Amino acid sequence: AQSVSQHNHHVILSEAASLELGCNYSYGGTVNLFWYVQYPGQHLQLLLKYFSGDPLVKGIKGFEAEFIKSKFSFNLRKPSVQWSDTAEYFCAVRNQGGKLIFGQGTELSVKP
Amino acid sequence: GAVVSQHPSRVICKSGTSVKIECRSLDFQATTMFWYRQFPKQSLMLMATSNEGSKATYEQGVEKDKFLINHASLTLSTLTVTSAHPEDSSFYICSAQQGAGAGTEAFFGQGTRLTVV
Numbered sequence: 001a002q003s004v005s006q007h008n009h010h011v012i013l014s015e016a017a018s019l020e021l022g023c024n025y026s027y028g029g030t031v032n033l034f035w036y037v038q039y040p041g042q043h044l045q046l047l048l049k050y051f052s053g054d055p056l057v058k059g060i061k062g063f064e065a066e067f068i069k070s071k072f073s074f075n076l077r078k079p080s081v082q083w084s085d086t087a088e089y090f091c092a093v094r095n096q097g098g099k100l101i102f103g104q105g106t107e108l109s110v111k112p
Numbered sequence: 113g114a115v116v117s118q119h120p121s122r123v124i125c126k127s128g129t130s131v132k133i134e135c136r137s138l139d140f141q142a143t144t145m146f147w148y149r150q151f152p153k154q155s156l157m158l159m160a161t162s163n164e165g166s167k168a169t170y171e172q173g174v175e176k177d178k179f180l181i182n183h184a185s186l187t188l189s190t191l192t193v194t195s196a197h198p199e200d201s202s203f204y205i206c207s208a209q210q211g212a213g214a215g216t217e218a219f220f221g222q223g224t225r226l227t228v229v
Contacts, residue, residue, distance in 0.1 A: 009153070036220075043116070044205070044220035090156070100146070100207070100218060104155040 002027045004093050006103035013081050014111050021076040021106050023091035033074040034092040034100070035065055044090065050074065061085070083112045114140045116208045118221025125196055125228055133191045133224045135206030141186035142208035146218065147179070150203040162189050196228040 007022035025031065035047040048059025055067040065076045074091060091103040115138040125131050135145060144163050148156040160176075162168040162183035170176045178200075180192040189208070193200055203225050207218040 004155075043118075043222040044207075046217065049217070098144070098216075099158060099161070101158070102148075102156040105153075 002093065002095060002101050004091055004101050004103035006089075006091055006106050008106045009104070010107045010109070012109045012111065015083055016080050017110075019076070019078040019081045019085075019108070021089055021091075021108070023074045023076065023103055024072050025074070025091075025093045025101075026072065027093060027095055029096055032094040033065075033067060034094070035059065035063070035074070035076050036090045036092060036102075038088045038090065038105075040087070047076070047089075081108070081110050083110045086110045114138075114208075114210075114219045116142075116206065116219045116221045118206055118224055120224060121222060122225045123227070125226070127197055127228055128195055130192055130194045131196055131226060133193075133204055133206075133226075135189045135191070135208065135221050137187045137208040137219070140208075140210050142189070143186065143211060144209050144216075145183055145189040146207045147181060147189075147191050148205045148207070150205060150223070156205060159191075193226065196226070198228045201226055201228045 004025045033050040036044045037047050038044050047063050048057050050057045050067045058064045063078050067074050089106045092100045094100050117136045119134045147159045149159050150156045158171050159174045160168045160170045160181050162181050164183050164186050168181035183189040203223050205223040206221045209216045209218045
């Protein structure tokens with residue numbers, strides 16, 4: 001069965017620290033990859049997505065992610081986090097059938 | 113981006129009653145809508161996929177008679193939790209998209225917190 005695994009359940013960082021959130025998926029076919037963010041009390045928002053082409057994808061708010069096909073990974077990065085980045089982050093994979101499969105989420109807490 | 117509105121945001125109901133949750137796409141026509149359930153500290157679990165004008169497709173293990181989904185128009189889908197019980201308490205989220213291709217972007221509602229007492 002297809003699955004998405006996020007390695008970190010809760011990450012605590014100080015402002016200006018660098019961030020990397022891991023995401024691995026299991027699916028052998030062509031996939032589309034997404035990172036979503038959910039700020040407290042708000043709906044899921046798309047941070048960035050990968051469909052094809054350059055495996056290094058840049059998203060909103062300074063986030064980027066790198067698709068490494070050989071490792072089935074799509075890790076999210078940000079060089080310097082801010083307090084306002086405190087949120088829950090979800091990695092997701094969409095297969096050819098059109099269904100979005102989510103990882104379990106990573107809660108990021110940024111200390112001012 | 114496109115806006116998806118979900119209503120209500122919170123609902124408390126008595127055990128045995130039914131609850132309806134609405135999901136509306138405000139500025140686009142949603143040919144496909146998805147309903148998810150999220151448990152605390154867990155992932156979003158897809159419950160069902162609904163296409164306008166046709167019956168919803170439920171994921172394995174989801175009771176279609178308990179979670180009734182109607183997608184009567186291109187801007188509205190409803191999820192009705194029938195004969196709710198405390199174990200149905202959860203966070204329900206809808207998403208909507210225009211088209212069904214793998215590259216189509218999905219937009220999410222703000223979720224509904226259901227508490228069954």
